[in-house]
Amino acid sequence: MRSPIHLTAREQRITWELLELLHGSLDLHEVLRGAYGALCKLVPADHGALCVSLSGQPTAYDWAVADLPPELFAGYADLAPHDFVRSAAIARPNVVLRDSEMLPRDAIERSVMYRRSRELGMRLEQAMAVLLAVEPDWHGGITLYRDRQRPFSDRERALLQHLAPSIAAATRTCRRLGDSVRRGDALEAALRREGVEVLVVAPPGSVLARSAGAEALLERWFAPVERSAGALPAPLAGALGAAAAAPGSGAEAAPWMRRTRDGHLRVDFVPFVERGRLLWVVELREGAAAAAPAAWRGRLTDRQVEVAERVLRGWDNALIAEDLGCTPATIKKHLQRVYDALGVPSRAALMVRATERS
Known part of the structure; x- marks a missing residue:
């Protein structure tokens, strides 16, 4: 959960500038370059990198921002196992870490x-990083x-x-819709997504377009x-209204879930800009018990199997606890034992491991 933070007038102005940049385009490189420029006004840095991993290739990256010597990235696949910043961030996804929390100074x-x-003429004495665990098969x-x-200070x-969830949401939106939108209209791109029924919605809840099977799915659920x-x-309109009213509402909302004994419905709300207008793609996925x-x-x-299967459905600890009749703290303990038994560091890694069927 994002900790509350009181922004100064300057920080608030730059934050709104950053949010506008995040949701003003569906071009991933344009979005992340804009975010980096605004972010450096809030958190001064000499160098930086913003990237997304390539699906199924955890050490291969699309470097949207690489404000570092190109030589550093030329052989990154070989360097990645030795990158203490990457290793620390993967172990604690969605948590901002400073170098002092990654390795002792002498080990760095x-x-x-x-x-x-240093061989390349750069010192890189201090680092701060966050891994954005945005999808099971990429980050x-x-x-x-x-x-x-x-x-880097506590304030920085x-x-x-504070900003990481909004950057993650914009990254996810670009990956989902950006390539398709560059080939045509955003609404058409959304409706053609495979394996999911889609509604395109204008706030507060007017449906502009829907995929072929969306109406039948809504009638079932x-x-x-x-x-x-x-x-x-009505339940989805309420969830979307809460997302749209939240501070920094350009960020993707938490999934909405409805479950039965035989399966579940997961609904994701993804913001995007179409011809200057903020719209929402409402993605509906049915699933049998995983x-x-x-x-x-x-x-x-x-x-532990019961807990793991509910994680694979995309449920959070509170939802799992409600379903299994225990507390979120108990689920957290079970989940840590699952991680230990399977040799994975996180929820995202558990989902990736499930796709490997091992």
């Missing part, structure tokens, strides 16, 4: 990454560097933590009293 100075940067990353020993860390012609079902890979069952208890 002995690291391959540190020595390589984004933000890293800022200073070439003097002037640590809090500012980056929502009672007549919840539906009205040309509008989102099954853990058979190989896991020999390593996990029955309860």
Whole structure:
């Protein structure tokens, strides 16, 4: 959960500038370059990198911003296992970390990454980074560097933590819709997505377009009293209204879930800009009860399997706890034991491991 932070007038102005840049385009490189420029006004840095991993290639990246020597990235696939910044960020996704929380100072100075940067004429004395765990099979990353020993402050860390969810949401939107939109109209691109039914909505809840199977899906999951012609079902309209009213409302909202004994419906709200107008793509996914890979069952208890399967459905700890009749703290303990048993560091990594069926 994002910690509250009181912004000064200057910080608030730059934050709104950054949010406008994030949601003013569907071109990933344009969005992240704009975000980097605004971010450096809030958190001064000598160098930086913003990137997204390529699907199925965890050490291959699209470097949207690489304010570092090109030579540093030429062989990054070989360098990645020695990149202490990347390793620390992957272990704690969505949490902003400073170099002092990654490695002791003497270990940093002995690291391959540190020595390589100095060979290229850069010092990279201080670092601050966050891994944006935006999808099961890919992630984004933000890293800022200073070439003097002037640590990033608590305030600077809090500012980056405050902005990270909005940057993650914009990155996700660009990856989902950007390539298709460059080939045609955004509404058409959204409606043609495979494996999901889609509604395109103008706030507060008017449906502008829908995919072919969307109406039938809504009829299966929502009672007549919840539906009205040309509008989102009432529960979804409420969820979208809360997202749109939240500070920094350009960020993607948390998923909305409805479940039954036989399966579940997951609904994601994704903002995007179409010809200067903020719209929302409402993505609806039906799923049967997710099954853990058979190989896991020999390593996990029955309860741990139940927890893991609900994580694979996209449920958070509170939802899992409600379903299994225990507390979120208990689910957290079960989930940590799942991570330990399967050798994974996070929820995102667990989902990736499930796709490998091992």
